[in-house]
Amino acid sequence: MQLPFPLVEDLDPFAVEKGRKLFDGANSDFLKGVVAMSGLPPSDRVEVCFAGRSNVGKSSLINALTNRTRLARASNTPGRTQEINFFTLSDSHYLVDLPGYGYANAPLAVVEKWQKLLKQYLLGRANLRRAFVLIDTRHGIKAVDEEIMSLLDSSAVTFQAVLTKADKVKEKDREKVLKQVREKLSKHPAAFPEIVLTSSEKGDGLAELRAIIAGLD
Template sequence: MTLRFPLAPEPEDTAREKGRLLFAGPVTFVKGVVAMAGLPPPDRVEVCFAGRSNVGKSSLINALTGRKTLARASNTPGRTQEINYFALGEDRYLVDLPGYGYAEAPVAVVAKWQALLKQYLAGRVTLRRAFVLIDMRHGIKAVDHEILKLLDRSAVTFQVVLTKADKVNKATREATIAQVQGALAAHPAAYPEIVVTSSEKGEGVETLRAIIATLE
């Protein structure tokens, strides 16, 4: 029996080197966007990162780029509800979406963010893949399913990235992976490989770099 959502394999040497070169090159914060009219021109491949609050998104972006403070640009006051664009060289955008699941966020703010997110996912023709970050300690929760359903409806391919793998023991790791594999079966837009990462230990970083670098 073939597992439907296996863990992503180690990248081949060519893809690994392509990923290394991409993230070793210039990585710059472009702008924060609060309306579709503010999006940069759709002139290059882009990927986006989504995840609930405190999932470790900034840490992973910093680990990918090798720049410890890069993602702080998206976490400063006033930018928490923006779509933040980073340029990877001259032919890629890495897009940092606001963390979702803030219980204390005002209803109007949440509604505005959800509307912008829906417009972005449905209308960005250069978006090749959404990476949905899930905390290895908790697995997929109800709030994550809402985002996954939105990606399904928008026909945007998404790939689950498990974060904080170093924070759990083997049994919890295996249980969470199994839970995620089962949950993804309900989502037609799910890419059939899961990436396991640890920003602190570097696990999965080369794999994720290679995936982003080889998307066309």
């Protein structure tokens, strides 16, 4: 019997090659940082976004996916990045890095501004094909993660869980985390029914994630 929310494994070689070509480092560039809806680029290509609490490893994952060491820059201060950052992939895709969430020490007015912009973005991008919600494999899904998942549910945006830093967790402990993640995801109607397990340092799951993105249209 197959588990609900299985791990993505054994992808078609053609899909993997399509993903590799899309994410060739020479084709990836930073486009712009956006602080208001008026600054969004045209909705003229396939778009995917990455969401996750601060320090989950979003910048590291984007850099690893694109084979670029400094394409996405992580701030030394958690919660500092307040922009929606757009990256281009060839002439066909946008990668979008959403502001990290989950730091209560950010000023309330700043948090409210983030939340308003995020809601407007999720509701207003017809070309947004999927959101990838990054979950630290060491900690599983936390309450702040469920908040963003509920927002994606209400926005009718399909999201897929991507577990980061998988190399930091022993296999026996990883299974406990996967069980918790599957239980939490089952409560969210917008959750895509497969999980991607990744390690930016080891390269695990990168080919699978590239193939998934390349296959969206």
